[in-house]
Amino acid sequence: MVDIVVISDTIVQPESYEDASDRVKIHLTPWDLFLLRTEYAQRALIFPKPDPETHMISRLKSSLSTALNVFYPYAGRLVKIDNEDGETASFYIDCDGSGVKFVHAAAVTVTVNDVLEPAYSYWSEFFPANGVKSCEAVSKPLLAFQVTELKDGVFIAFSYNHLVTDGASVWSFFKTWTEIFSTGREKFPPLSLCGWFLSGIDYPIRVPISETVPSPVTGLSDADSFLGKKIFRFTSRHISQLKAKANGEVGVGSDVISSFQAVVGHTWRAIIRSSDLNPEEVIHCKLAMDIRQRLNPPVGKECFGNMVGLATTTTTAGELVKNGLGWAGLQLNKTVGLQTNEELRRFAENWVKNPKIPNRVVVNDSLTVTGSPRFDVFENDFGWGKPIVVRGGPGITGHGKIITYPGTEKGSTEIHTSLWSHVLDKLLVDEEFLQHVDLV
Known part of the structure; x- marks a missing residue:
């Protein structure tokens, strides 16, 4: 048992x-x-x-309190209203200043290298909201932190509710927090909320009661025991090679298939090759994407909120493996291109008519890619040194879950994978895949 001691568990509220x-x-x-x-x-x-x-701890709390003056929605709570029809409920975020969770812990015998070992088994104990679902924010903070002092480092973990924020907004918040800590700056421009809503649709949206409560997923813990996790790093050289190869195979010019689409296409094909699926089996690649600039009128890039849609590419296992990297990258490119204002609004209008809320976004026939190598991660400096690494914590797992981050080397990308162990074992000996990645 690792010796992690919780020193305090408090609520930090906005300064004023x-x-x-x-x-x-x-x-x-x-x-x-x-x-x-x-x-x-x-x-x-x-x-x-x-x-x-x-x-460190007292200043982290005071600077966090100041940051919450700017990013005040994080200090709010989810409100659920049972509607008068008795069959539906509605939700909204009440920015009431209730505050965020802040846990101070210590693991003085644990080193940075210890927690970075792939076989390290106490990973979840460094995170503050294990197993907490978004709907539980009616009584729990929307944002939580755990600062664990290690023997030779500091592990700062945070957990956020996607109902109020996406990755772009949360990393913007983190950057503001580090700036307040390191410089003492207190004045920032007012927060710009992503205040768009669908014209012609009444809000708050009414959701069937049956869709608003978590239902048990049988055999989940048993299934998760057969999952393996691994981090792969694509250097800037790997990425350039993959992008050139993808565009060269289909002859569409050097900038049609993006670097990210080439990396995802390469990874998707390798995972499917390692999965031993029937060639006729239908498979999906779901790319989480920022939709701010895809709406008309567009929403400002800096606006705060959750503005993430899923661009889903569908094919068969046989087609993906047979057709090569260029074909895969082009399918991803076309799918992203289809995420227009009209398509996004059509999805939203249809969803409101028949709201369906999955228990788990990740399913066995899908690769779901979240995060972004564009997030400003390694410039978050409190003043005692830049981050050594970024890591994802426990949470939404399942076969085919991929989280992307910028790598420590400029221009590199890391993908953190969750896959069936037997698939991961085959992926780790797939020479076609490994020639363009480094193992972490």
Whole structure:
């Protein structure tokens, strides 16, 4: 048993909270509500150990309180309303200043290298919201932190509810927090909320009661025991080679298939090759994508909220394996291109008519790719050194779950995979795949 001691478990509130009459109510869109049953996303940055004179914990709390003045929705709570029809419920975020969770812990015998070992078995104990689902935010904070002091470093983990935020917004918040800590800056531009909603659709959206409560998934713990996790790093050289190969195979020019589409296409094909699926089996690749600039009128890139859609490419196992990287990259490219304002609004309008909320977004016939190598991760510096690594925590797992991050080397990309163990074993000896990646 690893010796992790919880020193304190507190709530940090915004430094100054306005009168209740100024409270903001954030109505939820179909993209928000679709994630009502999913677990909190959990991420972590591991930092060098600061000098004791830094007074790290007290300053982290005070700077976090200041950051919450700017990013005030995080300090709110989810509100559920049972509608008068007795069959539906509605939800909104009440920006009431209740605060975020902050856990201070210590594991003084554990080193940074210990927790980075692939076989390290106490990973979940460093995260503050294991197993918490989005719908539980009616009584739990929307954002939680755990700062664990290691023997030679600091493990800062955070968990966030996708109903209120996406990766772009949460990393923007983290950058603001580190800037406040390191410089003392307190004045920032007012937060811009992604305040769009569908014209012609009443809100709050009414969701059938049956869709708003988590239902048990039988055999889940047994299934998860057969999952393996591995991190693969694509260097800038690997990425350039894959992009050139993909575009060269289909003769569409050097910039049609993007670097990211080439990396995802390469990974998807390798996973399917290793899965021993029937060639006729229908498979999907779901890319989580920022839809801010795809709406008309577009929403500002800096606006706060959850603005993530899933661009789903569908084919068969046989077609994907047979047709090569260029074909795979082109299918991904076409699918992304179809995510227009009209298509996004059509999805939302149809969803409102028949709301369906999955228990788990990840299913066996799908590769689901979240995160982004474009997120500003390694510039988050509290003043005692930049992050050593970024890691994903426990949470939404399952075969085919892929989280992407920028790598520590400039221009590189890391993919953190969750796959059936027998598939991962084959992937680790797939020469075609391994020639363009490094193992972490």
